[in-house]
Amino acid sequence: MTGVSASTAGGAHAGGVHGASRGTPAVRQAGVWNIANILTMIRLLLVPGFVALLLADGGYDPAWRALAWAAFAVAMITDVFDGHLARTYNLVTDFGKIADPIADKAIMGAALICLSWLGELPWWVTAVILGRELGITVLRFWVIRFGVIPASRGGKLKTLAQGTAAGMYVLALTGPLATLRFWVMALAVVLTVATGLDYVRQAVVLRRAGLAAERAARRDAATGAQGTVGEVGPAVPTATASEALVATAASAAGPAERTGEAPPAAGERAGQAREQSQDAAGARQVGGETRR
Numbered sequence: 001m002t003g004v005s006a007s008t009a010g011g012a013h014a015g016g017v018h019g020a021s022r023g024t025p026a027v028r029q030a031g032v033w034n035i036a037n038i039l040t041m042i043r044l045l046l047v048p049g050f051v052a053l054l055l056a057d058g059g060y061d062p063a064w065r066a067l068a069w070a071a072f073a074v075a076m077i078t079d080v081f082d083g084h085l086a087r088t089y090n091l092v093t094d095f096g097k098i099a100d101p102i103a104d105k106a107i108m109g110a111a112l113i114c115l116s117w118l119g120e121l122p123w124w125v126t127a128v129i130l131g132r133e134l135g136i137t138v139l140r141f142w143v144i145r146f147g148v149i150p151a152s153r154g155g156k157l158k159t160l161a162q163g164t165a166a167g168m169y170v171l172a173l174t175g176p177l178a179t180l181r182f183w184v185m186a187l188a189v190v191l192t193v194a195t196g197l198d199y200v201r202q203a204v205v206l207r208r209a210g211l212a213a214e215r216a217a218r219r220d221a222a223t224g225a226q227g228t229v230g231e232v233g234p235a236v237p238t239a240t241a242s243e244a245l246v247a248t249a250a251s252a253a254g255p256a257e258r259t260g261e262a263p264p265a266a267g268e269r270a271g272q273a274r275e276q277s278q279d280a281a282g283a284r285q286v287g288g289e290t291r292r
Contacts, residue, residue, distance in 0.1 A: 032095050036086035039078040040096060043103040046075045051110050054170060059118045062172040069170045075107045076163045105133055111166045120169050121185070128189055129162065132196040139203045146210030149202045154195045161188035 053068035082100065086092045109130055115121040143149070165188045168181035 032093055034086075034091045034093070036082045036089075036091040037093060037096050037099065039082035039085070040099045040103050043075045043078045043082075043107060044099065046071050047103075047106045047110050050075065050107065051114060054111075054114050055118075059114070060172070065170060065172045069167055072107065072111060072167055072170055075103075076167070079104055079107075101137070105130075105137075108133075108162060108166065111170060115166070115169050125185065125189060129192050132192050136196060136199055139199060143203045143207050143210070146206050149199065149206060152195065152198065154191060154198065158188065158191035158195045161191050164188075 050068055050071040053064055053071055056064040056068075059065075079100075082096070086096055112121065112126040112129060116123045116126045140149075161184060165181060165185035168177070168184060173181060
């Protein structure tokens, strides 16, 4: 026994439950100013600085290229951490959904275009990689109402290969390292094309499945509507012309209608009149005999 009365315990329990319900925080979307979005904005701000460092002094100074590589590396690292933080700590926001892919493409596009401008990288490589990224963005909007295609392992390897190869090209490497960066970039191009084609295949399959589901839903809705119409009871027959005339005649017979009796036919009314006259005549004869 605790020595606490039942009413007190009940009140405390109710108060505790009520307080718990009041204390439960509502589910809210994270604010724009969170660590994940700050890292994304830092990556965006690093893009112009990276370009300035890479092209400084004609773009061939190893010291400036090393600084440019440092800025590029920081940008790629923030790309890894901002997404992880947003998913782990529920910091996903609409701003992050838009800004994160823009920042990714901005830093990679700036690196590829500057390297091709300096003659370090063939233009067709830049065109293939950027064309793939632009095409995938268009495909996302094409199938967005049917669902989202999840990131694949090949896509993550593609991103890693692109970042590694671009970073190696940013550095002023010579000898075996220069040869190695060529093969790393070749691997990045192969993964870029392969994952792009796979993404197109998944987008087509997703769109077809979505359209088939919509058509099936429309057919089910139409079938349900027809079934509802078939379940309605038989139609109530409408009054014929003769019935309408009878109803009109009945409404014209005021007293009969008020008493709830049907008006007598013409023959019946004539018979009633004859009976009344005969009764009156008989009454007169009886009266005459009585007076005599």
